[in-house]
Amino acid sequence: MKIYSVAEVTGYLRELLEADSLLTDLWVSGEVSNLSESAAGHLYFTLKEEASQLRCVLFHRARLALTLENGMAVVAHGRISIYEVSGTLQFYVDLVQPEGMGILHLEFERLKAKLAEEGLFEPARKRALPPFPQRIGVVTSPDSAVLHDIINIISRRYPLVELVLSPTPVQGDGATLGIVQAFDALNDTEGIDLVILARGGGSLEELQAFNEEKVARAIYASRAPVISGVGHDTDFTIADFVADKRAPTPSAAAELAVPHRVELEGRLQSHSRALVAALSREFERYRQRIDELTRVTTMHLGNLLTISREKLRGRELKLGSLSPLATLGRGYALVQHSATGEVISHINQVHRGDAIEVKVSDGQFKSRVTGLKKGLQAWMNSFPSKKR
Amino acid sequence: MDEQLSFEEALTRLERITQTLEEGGLKLEEAIALFEEGMKLAKICNERLNAAELKISQLQTPFEQGLESKDEPP
Numbered sequence: 001m002k003i004y005s006v007a008e009v010t011g012y013l014r015e016l017l018e019a020d021s022l023l024t025d026l027w028v029s030g031e032v033s034n035l036s037e038s039a040a041g042h043l044y045f046t047l048k049e050e051a052s053q054l055r056c057v058l059f060h061r062a063r064l065a066l067t068l069e070n071g072m073a074v075v076a077h078g079r080i081s082i083y084e085v086s087g088t089l090q091f092y093v094d095l096v097q098p099e100g101m102g103i104l105h106l107e108f109e110r111l112k113a114k115l116a117e118e119g120l121f122e123p124a125r126k127r128a129l130p131p132f133p134q135r136i137g138v139v140t141s142p143d144s145a146v147l148h149d150i151i152n153i154i155s156r157r158y159p160l161v162e163l164v165l166s167p168t169p170v171q172g173d174g175a176t177l178g179i180v181q182a183f184d185a186l187n188d189t190e191g192i193d194l195v196i197l198a199r200g201g202g203s204l205e206e207l208q209a210f211n212e213e214k215v216a217r218a219i220y221a222s223r224a225p226v227i228s229g230v231g232h233d234t235d236f237t238i239a240d241f242v243a244d245k246r247a248p249t250p251s252a253a254a255e256l257a258v259p260h261r262v263e264l265e266g267r268l269q270s271h272s273r274a275l276v277a278a279l280s281r282e283f284e285r286y287r288q289r290i291d292e293l294t295r296v297t298t299m300h301l302g303n304l305l306t307i308s309r310e311k312l313r314g315r316e317l318k319l320g321s322l323s324p325l326a327t328l329g330r331g332y333a334l335v336q337h338s339a340t341g342e343v344i345s346h347i348n349q350v351h352r353g354d355a356i357e358v359k360v361s362d363g364q365f366k367s368r369v370t371g372l373k374k375g376l377q378a379w380m381n382s383f384p385s386k387k388r
Numbered sequence: 389m390d391e392q393l394s395f396e397e398a399l400t401r402l403e404r405i406t407q408t409l410e411e412g413g414l415k416l417e418e419a420i421a422l423f424e425e426g427m428k429l430a431k432i433c434n435e436r437l438n439a440a441e442l443k444i445s446q447l448q449t450p451f452e453q454g455l456e457s458k459d460e461p462p
Contacts, residue, residue, distance in 0.1 A: 132396035155442040162443040275426045278409035282419040
């Protein structure tokens with residue numbers, strides 16, 4: 001035996017209470033009374049029944065889903081410990097819900113609020129689904145209708161993938177652990193780029209595993225993005241909130257997971273058409289360029305031709321002035337022997353009686369030599385002399 | 389073209405080719421080469437879609453192992 005100090009006793013009690021798994025995480029129903037608020041914003045109240053009371057404190061008001069009032073019937077979640085300063089047992093409340101909700105619903109709301117606060121549902125944290133997944137992990141019950149639906153839908157829409165089944169029970173004892181282990185197995189598998197977590201519809205009790213914190217954390221920790229498809233359209237589970245993408249049903253999850261081949265075939269077709277159209281445009285562009293070049297070249301050739309023609313005319317004019325015809329036009333005549341065509345430019349080329357031809361500017365006539373005289377003195381003398 | 393391209397890679401390449409060709413301004417030989425590559429990619433993608441068959445495999449999880457041992461005759 002020994003004598004203990006007060007602090008030792010209260011400290012020991014606190015350790016005992018805080019080591020107890022029931023007392024560290026429990027729901028308590030009762031009526032609110034003696035409600036007060038401290039300057040710091042903490043709420044103090046008592047939960048009471050006919051003959052029992054429990055001192056309660058609620059730090060911060062972050063998770064207070066309703067405004068507390070005296071006389072209100074509530075269910076509060078928290079842990080039991082001892083306030084050593086006053087030696088009183090206290091219920092440290094972290095969540096208060098109105099009475100009337102079932103325990104599963106209460107737990108759902110509590111876990112949802114807790115994980116939301118931790119950031120597990122943050123939209124910014126959600127990962128994009130791969131547009132063309134290659135290996136899709138499927139976490140669901142083997143040989144179930146859900147699995148067959150998923151296989152059928154993906155096989156019909158986009159058979160270019162490999163489905164990697166990671167089997168697990170999806171309800172009852174072992175479902176939570178099974179789902180966690182199924183995720184572990186997929187995390188250890190190479191090349192998984194998407195995970196579908198699926199289960200058919202059921203009651204809140206049957207869907208319980210999908211509202212478990214461990215499953216939520218397994219989804220959050222998955223290496224590949226997760227699509228949840230749990231229950232019916234109206235069922236929302238914690239798993240849905242954590243998943244990177246929530247599908248209303250397992251079939252919808254399969255549809256979200258892969259593109260549709262009809263849509264892909266349409267895309268391929270429109271690409272082919274666009275290619276043909278684009279190449280035709282290129283051809284047209286080049287054809288126009290060739291046309292343009294041809295036009296320009298022809299124009300240059302035309303210009304050259306015109307220039308040449310003008311040059312030619314110049315030459316012609318020059319030639320014209322040298323032509324004997326021009327000389328004839330000035331009154332001179334061309335005289336040739338009729339017999340030989342010999343041009344006569346000297347007097348001794350002809351004799352009396354020779355037949356000659358005389359060409360003038362616009363015709364010719366035949367003639368005969370009737371007389372000869374050498375020299376042109378007499379003719380020259382007939383011109384007026386400058387000397388005189 | 390590499391026959392080992394994944395469907396996604398082939399489709400992405402096809403999209404880039406279409407875009408490049410639509411932007412225009414290429415040499416005619418380049419345009420024709422891209423056109424031919426694009427048409428070939430479209431054909432390969434189509435063939436992949438038509439020829440593919442869904443592959444299914446199953447991981448060994450503790451649950452599945454448990455089922456198997458239960459299936460054994462007593």
